[in-house]
Amino acid sequence: MALNAYLNKKVSVLTLDGRTMVGNLLSCDQSMNLVLQEAIERIIRPVDDGFPSEEVPLGLYIIRGDSVAVVGKVDEELDERITWSKVHGEAIGTTRH
Secondary structure, three states: OHHHHHOOOEEEEEEOOOOEEEEEEEEEOOOOOEEEEEEEEEEOEOHHHOOOOEEEEEEEEEEOHHHEEEEEEOOHHHHHHOOHHHOEOOOOOOOOO
16 A cells, blocks of 8 residues: 555645644555544634634544545655744635545
């Protein structure tokens, strides 16, 4: 499985409903079920929303494979330099298939 190369590394997961989770990939299977350790959800809000973007700690988190859209390895050095509460953007929206 292609994700085996990402085991025990920090990954970003985009789900079909537009959520973004980041954490260490602890486990995965052939159905794309994922287990993230020290997971957080990044909630990026638009500039005109009036609230800052936020990171919500999730801890150990299981993501069902049928809700996974994209998985990518995180550049940890770059990620640590970003102040996520100051990042703004539009919602990704849901994915249809």
